[in-house]
Amino acid sequence: MSYQQHASVITTDLGSEVVLLHPDTQQMFTLNEAGRAVWLALPATREALLAHLVGTFDVTPDEAGEDLDGLLERLDRAGLVRTT
Amino acid sequence: MNVDVPVLGRTLSLRGIAPDLARWLRTYWDYPEHRLPTHPYTVVVEVEEGEVTPAERHGSRRHRLPVFDFELDVVSFPGGFRCDTDPGAVTCLHGPDTTTVRVRPTGAFSAPLGAAMNLGVKEALRVSGLVPLHAAATRSARGVTLYLGPSGAGKSTTMLRALRAGALPVAEDFVWCDAATFTAYGWDRELRLLPGSLAFLPDGLDVDALTLHPDGKRAVSYGSVAPEGAGRAGPVSRVVVLRPEAGDPTAEAGPATRTLALALWEAAGFPLDAGAQRVTADFISRLGPRVQFESARARAYEVTP
Numbered sequence: 057m058s059y060q061q062h063a064s065v066i067t068t069d070l071g072s073e074v075v076l077l078h079p080d081t082q083q084m085f086t087l088n089e090a091g092r093a094v095w096l097a098l099p100a101t102r103e104a105l106l107a108h109l110v111g112t113f114d115v116t117p118d119e120a121g122e123d124l125d126g127l128l129e130r131l132d133r134a135g136l137v138r139t140t
Numbered sequence: 141m142n143v144d145v146p147v148l149g150r151t152l153s154l155r156g157i158a159p160d161l162a163r164w165l166r167t168y169w170d171y172p173e174h175r176l177p178t179h180p181y182t183v184v185v186e187v188e189e190g191e192v193t194p195a196e197r198h199g200s201r202r203h204r205l206p207v208f209d210f211e212l213d214v215v216s217f218p219g220g221f222r223c224d225t226d227p228g229a230v231t232c233l234h235g236p237d238t239t240t241v242r243v244r245p246t247g248a249f250s251a252p253l254g255a256a257m258n259l260g261v262k263e264a265l266r267v268s269g270l271v272p273l274h275a276a277a278t279r280s281a282r283g284v285t286l287y288l289g290p291s292g293a294g295k296s297t298t299m300l301r302a303l304r305a306g307a308l309p310v311a312e313d314f315v316w317c318d319a320a321t322f323t324a325y326g327w328d329r330e331l332r333l334l335p336g337s338l339a340f341l342p343d344g345l346d347v348d349a350l351t352l353h354p355d356g357k358r359a360v361s362y363g364s365v366a367p368e369g370a371g372r373a374g375p376v377s378r379v380v381v382l383r384p385e386a387g388d389p390t391a392e393a394g395p396a397t398r399t400l401a402l403a404l405w406e407a408a409g410f411p412l413d414a415g416a417q418r419v420t421a422d423f424i425s426r427l428g429p430r431v432q433f434e435s436a437r438a439r440a441y442e443v444t445p
Contacts, residue, residue, distance in 0.1 A: 064201075064414075068405070068421040070397045070428060075405065077417075079201065082410050086398050 059128060059137050060099035067095070076136055085134060091127055098137065102128070145170050148316060148325060149179035150268050152261065155186040160249040161257065168258060174325045174373060180237055181268035183261055188242035193231040195222035203412065207255040214259070216412040221263065228253040232260035234413055239264030266416035271317045271423045273407040277310035277324055278302040280445040283377030284310055284324045288403040293382040294438025296333055300340035307445035309362055310372045317376065319423040322430060326372030331365070332357040341365070378432040379403075380441065396433050401425070 061067075066077040074092045076085040087095055090113060097108050102124065109120040131137040141162055145152040147169050154162045165185065195215035203214045214223045220233040229244040230253065241260035243253070262272060276287040276299035285302065287295040296312055303309060311326035312333075318325075334357055338347050342365055350358040362372065381403040404424045411417045434441075 066417045066421050068401055068424050070401055070425055073395070073398060075398065075401045075424075077405060077410070077421075079410075079417075084402060084405060086402070 058099050058101050058140050059105070059131075060140060061095070062136050062138055065136050069096070078135060080135070083134070085136065087127075090123065094124065094127060095131075099140075146175060146178075147171075147183070147261075147265065148174055148270060148318065149176035150265060150270075151178075151182045153182055153184045155184060157185055157187055157243055158245075158249065161185075161243065161254070164249065164254050165257065165261070169261060171325070171327070173371065179268065181264075182238045183241065183264040183268075184238060185241045185243065185257065185261070188229070188231060188244045192229070192244070193222060193233075193242065195224075195231075203410075205259065205410070207259050208251075210252050210255045212252070212256055212259065214412065218414070221260075221412050223256040223259065225250065225252040225256050228256075230256035230260050232263055234264065234267050234415065239267060263412055263416060265316070266411050266419060267413055269319050269419055271319050271408055271420050272327075273315050273317060273324075273404070274313065274409070275315050275407050276312050277315050277326060278307035278445070279310050279372075279374045280307045282445075284374040285378040285380060286315070286324065286376055286407075287380050287382060288407045289382035289438075290384060290406070293384050294441075295382060296331070297337045297340050298380070298382060298438050298441060298443060300333075300337060301443040302445055303342060303365055304340065305443050305445045308370050308372075309366050310374065317423065319419050322376050322423075322427060323373060324376050326362075330362065331360040333360060376427065376431055378434070379427075381433075381435040382438045382441065383435065384437075396435070397428050399435055400428050400433050 064079040068075040072089050074087045074095055090109060093112055094105055097105055106117060106121055106124055109124060110117050141159055143154050145166055152169055154165060197217050200215050200217040203216060205212050205214055212223050214221050222231045228250060231242040233240045241257060243257055276295040278285050278299055287298050289295055299312060310324060311328050312331040314327045315324045316327050338358060345364060350360055352358055379400060381399055401424050408420050411420050
């Protein structure tokens with residue numbers, strides 16, 4: 057399964073984090089540095105995202121996997137990502 | 141009637157529309173004090189004749205947008221939007237160097253139709269590289285300071301305090317920013333002040349002589365709070381985000397860059413077109429590192445010009 061950004065989400069890249077604006081709800085979301093790394097790496101599979109996080113930040117695969125799953129679930133619930 | 145009005149270098153070309161509509165548009169968009177070198181983008185406002193431009197198409201979305209005193213129902217689609225008012229309708233179609241705003245004739249002028257037309261011009265200017273901001277602003281030797289924050293946060297009062305400290309007025313309510321040069325242009329005709337702000341006006345103004353609007357605000361001309369000929373534009377050098385005196389605790393938190401970005405998005409509003417969205421997002425991401433940022437509750441903010 058691959059995750060991809062909802063095509064219409066507006067991304068404002070602040071360098072260390074991102075602000076996302078959903079076009080339908082006009083709600084804003086912010087992602088921290090790790091969340092930004094995931095967001096900008098999309099589209100990608102969970103496995104590729106996990107490898108990206110472990111390679112970028114000082115975290116174990118277990119720690120990164122837990123955080124990644126939580127993030128992907130929140131992004132999905134907010135309608136910010138789609139799965140294919 | 142055909143007439144071209146320069147708007148921050150862009151051309152607003154009014155073609156064959158009724159004189160009262162043209163007059164209404166000029167009242168809002170014609171600012172001779174903000175003449176700029178010619179920019180290639182043109183906004184054409186013309187009468188829509190023949191078949192109605194269909195709004196529902198692939199990728200269309202429905203929105204309810206506040207424009208002036210109205211809530212407009214808008215259907216956006218890739219490259220434009222349509223807004224049916226009662227009576228009348230406006231269709232906005234963006235091209236690479238021209239936006240066409242088509243107004244369906246309705247006879248008499250109606251305020252909702254005017255608001256929808258204005259939305260079309262505003263969207264076109266966004267596409268052309270400008271960003272509108274609901275903000276108060278002053279200027280001094282350091283450049284322009286923008287005061288952002290939700291309604292009631294104290295933008296107007298803080299602006300008036302800055303004038304007392306030696307700053308010059310740029311805007312009390314609304315500015316346009318050039319996303320390429322980060323220059324802000326004041327875009328309101330007068331200061332409109334609630335009774336609570338009047339005490340912060342410069343000394344010597346007869347408050348009772350000021351025009352009272354139906355919304356309870358008093359009108360103050362810019363000429364009465366600034367020297368004659370003082371320009372209302374300049375490069376943005378500082379942004380002050382004013383927090384509400386009480387309420388939403390989430391407004392307190394967050395790194396400076398995030399607080400600034402969220403406040404700028406709130407002030408800019410939601411652009412309908414993808415190109416305008418990119419202009420706004422890029423402007424916000426690039427403005428942060430260029431400006432001094434401050435955040436405070438209005439009453440606690442120590443004003444400097």
